[in-house]
Amino acid sequence: MADPDVYKENDDLFFLSGTGDGRTLPIYETNDLSSFRLKRSYDASAADPTYDYCMLWAPDLGKYNGVYYLYFSAQRVPNGMACPATGQDVTTFVASAPDLNLNFGAPQPINPNTTYPRTTIGSACTPQGCNRNIRIDSATFNDTSGRWLFYVWFDRGNNISSFNLAAPGTVYNHTGPALYTLPANEEGINEAPELLKRNGIYYLLFSSGWYNSQYAMNYIMADSLPALTRARAVRQLSQPMRNDAGALIQTHGHNVVVDRRGEFFNIFHQGAFSPPGTFTSRSTYKQRIAFKPDGSMHSLNQVNVRWTRLTGYNYSLDLVLRDGTVIGPCIYAGIIGSANKTVFNGVCPSAGNRMVNKGDIAAFRIFYSNSSTWGPFVEKAYDGVSDDVFLEIPGGTTPFVDLSWSEEETGAQYSIDIQRRDTGAWIGPCIGVNSVNRSLAWTYSGRCDTPGINVAISNITAFRICTAMNGDWAHARCGSTPYDGKSMHVPIVIP
Template structure:
């Protein structure tokens, strides 16, 4: 298992590095051909901005959700604190999360050692996302969370910020190990609130014979979306980053409170392997698909994620679908 996790991480790095070399700043691609991993999105003015895994954090922009232009990465050089905290980290940054609060854009991001939970979540802020604005400047606020092998049974990657009904801030995060976690933040959104409040919000069983602390309970990428009095927790199951062999998929549960418990359609808690399937590959157009985010733009709900293109050797591409809701208030996506 340890070897497979290492190979997975190498695959991610190789794919993203290849995509960076093939696409220069200013290059425009259509949605189905835009090379991304772990996309998140936000709108400023008439422009949508997409952030995803890549060297320095990859950035794209669009005015129509169809044609995406590559922008300069967030970081021209790797943050010094992250290089010191995570051996081997040189700027390839994972799974960002973007949101707007208090007149600022908050960008959470992940740095990690391959196959280990030597990982950190950092935060950067900006007044605007428009690179042509005189106010455009990313300011790194440094480390928010740090997981340590042998000390922590969780992994500090895949952050997602959510504000509850009291406007109090919580950060969900996690990958493998003991599952997905939730921690309360201070109002500054860049520090953990005291006394510290932690929750396990989703987990999967792990084989006792696993030779690594990560285990094989493949769950990651939490994203919490508020709708009709519920908090919906999306999570990704199984394995990404294996091209044609990827079996990534998205499941969902919901709760009346941000701290859970989150349960699926059958009432099974997500912390006990619960989760109702919402997205998976079909093996024809797309192999595995996952690591999603969800947003509302101009009255419509959207789910964005990456899928492994079955018509292009399993390469990872951007996918955007309208998020629909059934009579019981559960989300679904129309099958193409």
């Protein structure tokens, strides 16, 4: 099953649906998000005496004002006609059910015969614009401001927009190639919107790339639904997994987030590939979500591994698994060389392209050598979740510090200050707004560019990030974090 969606009735009752055979939509019931039983399959053609439906994709299950709703993408034709049909494109319908039997009735078009975003049988864009064509991947979200519908429309690729069902005349555009310039790896595809609100922060999760190619999960954070656009930072939740030859092994996408007893779970489909990198199938998986102090999420399959430097040495990475086995090398010295950072993305290219889930890792090991002989190593226990691991090699020095910080108002700018260990004085800015601008990360290597002075990493006791809007630095807000003079990653939250 692909394109999963989960509706939560309560902490002990959930319903899962997704793309199946293209003619019906399976609906599974579960009490624990672990064991599932088929409740029923929704057959839109059987429910509608007038029309037949095909290409049933990407359902959205939900409830509003006591009524249960099933949104889904499909083509519709008069009874007995060929489906798929020429001259049509896929569009979105909605069916309703009065109770938890989830016996959904005949599909209905959305906002028919209006100028609002709507179900559109034909392939042409509406006169009001392509973003009024509700094509695929609908996602409803109940907010204090009302019930919202997010959806995908087609123009130069796949784009995401939304509207409040109580005020459908206003359309909010969020992301996609018709709206923004996308990086090449997104392949002109932004789809599968999913909404989450946690601790006052809204999240728009979406998938990028073709499902059989660069498919991956991303997200945007903001303080309101309309602000969830690419004017904010786009963060990676997953990345495609490839072997050492560059062929695809696994992809992840079209996710839904559901909470149970205070824990959050990411439910998504995972693409499988044959050894040459040819797509073979998709299945649905589940993973707990862990949040960082600034509200961002730890990634599904990426760990930034950093370690201190010994002059003239090369390095190799091993993994210690929770069952006690060791994969070594996972990334050998021929790949890492003398670098002091590598990214583990779920694949060990130097161990037969073995895939390893983050949750199965108990520790990381860095071996170091200045000859052809390998023996000494350092090991760091791992929690199975975090995106960052630091290993301190005896006698090593810290070559750089990767700084990252929380995202503030849309359009905010940032600067970096440091506090000297020898004098206690702050240097501000050390890296000014003309350099940092709107970035949310910076690598400090011992140089304060703005005053033009060197300050050794070991001589720093704190980093501070300040932010301002429209150049109003007289009213800047700042957040600082103590520094031990050794660590190579420092996250900072601005209050």
